[in-house]
Amino acid sequence: MSITINKAKQNIIHKINKALGEKIAQESDLVMPSDYNLGDFTYPCFILSKRLKKAPDVIATELSAKIKSCQTVKSVSATGPYLNFNLQPKKLMQVLEDINDNYGRHTFGKNKKIMVEFAQANTHKSFHIGHLRNIIVGESVCRILENAGYAVIRVNYQGDIGMHIAKCLWGITKLPTQLEQVLNSKDINAKVEFLAQAYVKGSGSFEKSQKIKKEIIEINNKIYASDNAIDSLYHQTRKWSLQYLDKIYKRLGVKFDRLYFESETFKPGKDMVEKGIKKNFFQISRDAVIFVGSKHGLHDRVFINSEGNATYEAKEMALAALQLAEFNPDLIIHVVGKEQTEYFKVVTKALEYVLPASKGREKHLDYGWVSLKGGKMSSRLGQVVLGEWLLNEVQKEIKKIMDANPDAKKDRQLAEQITTAVVKFAFLKTGINKDIIFDLQESVSLSGNSGPYVLYTYARIASILKKIKSFHMNNGKDKPVINDSERHLLLQLSMFPEVTQVATIKYDPSLIARYLFELCQTFNDYYHTTSVLKSQGTQQVFRVELIRAVAHVISRSVNLLGFAIVKKM
Numbered sequence: 001m002s003i004t005i006n007k008a009k010q011n012i013i014h015k016i017n018k019a020l021g022e023k024i025a026q027e028s029d030l031v032m033p034s035d036y037n038l039g040d041f042t043y044p045c046f047i048l049s050k051r052l053k054k055a056p057d058v059i060a061t062e063l064s065a066k067i068k069s070c071q072t073v074k075s076v077s078a079t080g081p082y083l084n085f086n087l088q089p090k091k092l093m094q095v096l097e098d099i100n101d102n103y104g105r106h107t108f109g110k111n112k113k114i115m116v117e118f119a120q121a122n123t124h125k126s127f128h129i130g131h132l133r134n135i136i137v138g139e140s141v142c143r144i145l146e147n148a149g150y151a152v153i154r155v156n157y158q159g160d161i162g163m164h165i166a167k168c169l170w171g172i173t174k175l176p177t178q179l180e181q182v183l184n185s186k187d188i189n190a191k192v193e194f195l196a197q198a199y200v201k202g203s204g205s206f207e208k209s210q211k212i213k214k215e216i217i218e219i220n221n222k223i224y225a226s227d228n229a230i231d232s233l234y235h236q237t238r239k240w241s242l243q244y245l246d247k248i249y250k251r252l253g254v255k256f257d258r259l260y261f262e263s264e265t266f267k268p269g270k271d272m273v274e275k276g277i278k279k280n281f282f283q284i285s286r287d288a289v290i291f292v293g294s295k296h297g298l299h300d301r302v303f304i305n306s307e308g309n310a311t312y313e314a315k316e317m318a319l320a321a322l323q324l325a326e327f328n329p330d331l332i333i334h335v336v337g338k339e340q341t342e343y344f345k346v347v348t349k350a351l352e353y354v355l356p357a358s359k360g361r362e363k364h365l366d367y368g369w370v371s372l373k374g375g376k377m378s379s380r381l382g383q384v385v386l387g388e389w390l391l392n393e394v395q396k397e398i399k400k401i402m403d404a405n406p407d408a409k410k411d412r413q414l415a416e417q418i419t420t421a422v423v424k425f426a427f428l429k430t431g432i433n434k435d436i437i438f439d440l441q442e443s444v445s446l447s448g449n450s451g452p453y454v455l456y457t458y459a460r461i462a463s464i465l466k467k468i469k470s471f472h473m474n475n476g477k478d479k480p481v482i483n484d485s486e487r488h489l490l491l492q493l494s495m496f497p498e499v500t501q502v503a504t505i506k507y508d509p510s511l512i513a514r515y516l517f518e519l520c521q522t523f524n525d526y527y528h529t530t531s532v533l534k535s536q537g538t539q540q541v542f543r544v545e546l547i548r549a550v551a552h553v554i555s556r557s558v559n560l561l562g563f564a565i566v567k568k569m
Contacts, residue, residue: 002098004091005494009041011072012085016043019066024048032495036488039077039084040092046081056081089482092490093542099549104496104556106504109150115327116142116152118335119249119256122159123241124168126196127248129370129438130337132387136427137367138335139254139562140509147560148504153327156256157319158245160238161263162312166220167202168195169233170212175201188247189388191240196384217307224266224309248388252420253562260322262315269318270310272354273303281353293346301346316347320358331361333507338366338433365507368435370427373442390438395419397444414566418452421563425451428561429513449517452569454558457520459569461551464532468544480542485526489546492519496553500560509561516557523550 001009009027016025025043033042045056045063052059060078067076075086118138121131142152159165172179175198182194205212222230249255273289276282282289282303289304291313303314323332334344344364351358372385398418402411426443430436446452482490495515503511532543555565 001498002095002103002494002496004094004098005491008072008087008091011070012041012043015067015070015073016063016083019063020048020052024051032491033082033084036491037484038079038082040087040487040491041085042079043083043085044081045083049081059083089479089487092482092487093480095490095494096545096549099493099552103553104147104500106148106497106501109145109148109504112149113151113153113327113329113331114145115155115323115329115332116145116335117155117157117260117323117332119156119245119254120158120336121245121248122162122164123238123245124160124165124195125199125241126384127192127245127387129372129385129387129390132252132390132423133367133370133427133436134335134337135249135252135254136424136562137365137432137509139252140424140428140560141333141335141365141507143560143562144500144504144507144509144512147500153258153329154254154256155258155260155323157260158242158262160241160261161223161266163216163220164199164203165223165234166216167206168199168237169202169219169223169230170205170216171198171200171202172233172237174198188240188244192244195237195240220309221307251391251416258326260319262312265315265318265322266310267318268321269314269316270304272317272321273310273314276354279353281350291346291350293349296349298346298349299342301343303350313343313347313350317351317354320351320355320362324355324357324361329361331363333363333365335365335367338368340364341366365432367432368430371435371437373437373439391419391423393440394422394444397440398422401444414568417564417566418455418569421451421455421558423451424561424563425454425513428509429517431510432508446569451563454516454520454554455566456569457523458551458554458558458565459567460527461523461547461554462567464547465544465551467533468540478538480539482542483530485522485530486543486546489519489522489526489550492522493549493553496556503560512557512560516554516561519550519553519557523547 009030012030013025013027017023025047029047030041030043033039043060045059048054048059049056054062057078057080060081060083063083064076064078067073069075069088072088072091073085074088077084116138118141119131119135121127138154142154145152172195175194178194178197182191185191202216206216207213219230221227223234273282277284277289282291284290285300287306288302290300290302293299293301301313302311303317305311320332323329336344341364344362348358348362348364351362370385372390395415398415402415422443426438427436429449442448443450444452446456492515499511499515503509530543532540532547535543558565
């Protein structure tokens, strides 16, 4: 809540307790009603019923008769078991004075460092819509943490070594004609598409015969050994993947402080596990090395396989050591799909033994699956829906809409900005640990719970403000009359600091997205019933300041979600 409304709530609770004759009521009990016509705040008297041994509606009626209006409270009324409070208009208007550049910012993260590890797209494989959600969530979480005063370190851990690479390189050897074509091409998309096709071929052939499986395993061992026979092709194709991924990151407005790679963690990770065997942290089982997670209510996992190679789990040991040594963060958040939940439980527990300094500093932030409405739309590369394909499909729809508007027809930068808003808002408006179904038509709508709806609301306010000269609140004798819609807008604006605080604590951008949509809805309802341009004098001054505050909070919210506002649509 804003400072003004927090003080108002404290005053109301004080009045309730004074009427009761004892301190029973708490600020957390006082809530905003779902029907704002009932009042600005309501106190449910169910809470008092058992203690006072009276029916809730009786308690509400008795308290409403005892509590009088004051400089904070304009009126008190009972509606069934609810005790309702309307604030004085002057008190509500003070919310506008609270709103400045620091509104909704916090300092509880000051002098603390949090590392957020996200993106994590493997080289030599397709960049799919799951990766897209990962990046969008990760960047928004970073911004929300920074808003709370944390020093945030953005890092990316990419799989550039392992069996998936071997499958891709094996596939390449079976596609010599296509390889020659892409070697002579400057089109990075064509090169990455070729890698994806090669991976699909290698992956699909891996289980078909023992001969092919043996060939791929041999390539994998050569990659780990930096064998000259495969090293040149490995590094060249790795470079293609990284160039492509860098293009995606730039398109999404993401920049990392450090890129970590599996190729730099497999050797030290293996060493750490082998040292852990001597300390009984790990044990040898069937020519492999495992962590016995079953001792801790978890499952057992292999850290060094029978070929003597470090698995993902062992590499995580070295990664944690690098991250703590290089940045010493108070917390490391790994944004990884929910299917890896049990994996991270085992890895985190193993780290507590191998690297005691990691205890309490590793967190798995899981996110759900993404699918498309109507089922997964297959690209030509198996059953994978490519992240860039989705961005391009959204942009096509945006351009169709813009082409109908002569003023916007040639503004391709605006089309890209709206595209980013469409996808990011669509992915963030749902709780991150829940699965989402992306609906293309719904996501580009100007009238629904969508990025364009939010941008259009801001653009609408910008258009109004452009037509009116700058005003400042004054202390004149004529006081503005605040209607119910304006009361509701002021109260919603007052909630922004609380929303950003809870979003930080829960690492959940959807709380901000939900708040933002509801604020835009309230403003648009207000816009259709109340004229700012036709109002006059102090009334217009107040309304200008009100919608300016709404625009400011929309802009702040949009920034926390990771995209930019636009001044025209």
